[in-house]
Structures are given as structure tokens and as C-alpha cells.
């Protein structure tokens with residue numbers, strides 16, 4: 159079994175912290191560290207090791223996540239885990255999708271969550287079908303040139319609300335309404351979001367795959 163997989167033994171901090179988390183997004187980092195802590199793991203954010211942002215030039219989550227993971231691993235010499243994620247709105251053909259972080263800036267606006275949310279609301283004005291999904295694709299590489307990256311996807315279905323609600327989370331969370339829970343993602347406590355989210359679904363799948371990887 160890989161030394162990075164969750165274990166009932168108490169794993170040594172030094173071994174587990176030798177995986178780089180290839181993200182600079184503070185919201186994602188918080189969520190990853192809480193979910194990983196719940197299974198007794200820790201990974202070190204790339205910023206703590208002086209790794210800057212990777213280019214994300216591709217049209218698919220998996221290609222961008224692989225690029226981010228390879229970039230972090232190349233700069234540190236360590237195994238790396240990356241997340242490429244976004245909001246896919248059905249009536250917009252899956253947009254903003256891989257461009258979620260840059261949605262407003264690609265339209266001439268600023269690169270911020272507030273500007274992205276404003277543009278989303280404006281684009282959906284008068285739309286009856288407001289169904290959407292959060293998608294997260296995680297990629298784990300043992301080394302920059304790992305020929306067998308481990309890939310896991312998580313999806314979380316919801317609706318784009320007409321009004322924002324809640325102050326938790328980040329990004330599109332104040333508008334991402336979960337009909338089953340009767341609240342937006344930003345109204346969920348962090349641990350509730352982490353028990354339902356696209357990111358936590360993908361991470362749990364990835365950890366399971368990692369645990370079985372060396373045996374397959």
C-alpha cells in the first residue's frame with residue numbers, strides 16, 4: 159500500500175507531508191486540509207515551497223490538473239496532488255467550466271469571485287433552467303514524469319440561485335443552491351460542505367485508488 163494512503167495506523171507526519179498540494183486557492187487549500195486531517199493526513203501547499211502558478215491552457219479539467227500536478231512535482235521533486243475544478247451550467251453548455259476562475263476577466267472584467275458571480279447572474283437573467291454542477295478533477299503524480307497519474311472526478315449537482323446567501327466557502331458558493339439541503343453551499347458549515355462536495359467526492363475516490371494502486 160502506498161505510504162500516502164489513509165491508514166488505521168498513525169502515519170508519520172514526515173512521510174505524509176511530503177506530498178505537495180498543487181494549488182494557490184486559499185478556499186481549496188482549507189477544504190483539502192480539513193478533509194485530509196479527517197483521515198489523518200497532511201499535504202504541504204505548493205506556496206510554502208515557493209512554487210508559483212502553473213499555466214492552465216487546456217479545454218479539459220483533466221489536462222489542466224495534470225499540468226498543475228506535474229509543475230508542482232517538477233519544482234519540488236516531490237509527489238503532487240492537483241485540483242482543476244469549476245462550475246458547469248447546463249443551459250450554458252457547461253460554461254464557465256474550466257474557465258470558472260477567469261470567467262469575468264475573459265469578458266473584460268476583473269479576476270475576482272464577485273465579478274464572476276455578477277457575470278453569471280447577468281448571463282442567466284430570465285433563464286428558467288438554472289441547473290448546474292460543480293466538477294472537480296484531481297490528479298496525483300509520484301514524479302513530474304509519472305507515466306501512471308491517478309485521476310479522480312467528483313460532481314455535485316445544484317441550481318444557480320437568484321439571490322446570494324451565506325458567507326462560508328468561496329467562489330460561486332453563495333449562488334450554488336442545493337435543493338436537497340435547502341441551502342446554498344455558502345450556508346453550509348465547512349464540514350457539511352466537505353461531506354457533500356465535488357472536491358471531497360473526488361478526494362475520497364482518489365485516496366481509495368491510491369490505497370489500491372501498488373497492489374494492482
Ligand SMILES: O=P(O)(O)OP(=O)(O)OP(=O)(O)OC[C@H]1O[C@@H](n2cnc3c(O)ncnc32)[C@H](O)[C@@H]1O
Pocket residue numbers: 180181182183186214241242243244245258259274292327328329330331355357
Ligand atoms: O488553479 P488553482 O491554484 O488550484 O486555483 P484556482 O482558483 O485557479 O482553481 P481552478 O483553476 O481549478 O478554478 C476553479 C474555479 O472554479 C470555482 N470553484 C471550484 N470549486 C469551487 C467550490 O468548491 N466552491 C466555489 N467555487 C468553486 C472557483 O471560481 C474557482 O476559482
Ligand SMILES: [Mg+2]
Pocket residue numbers: 214259
Ligand atoms: Mg487555476
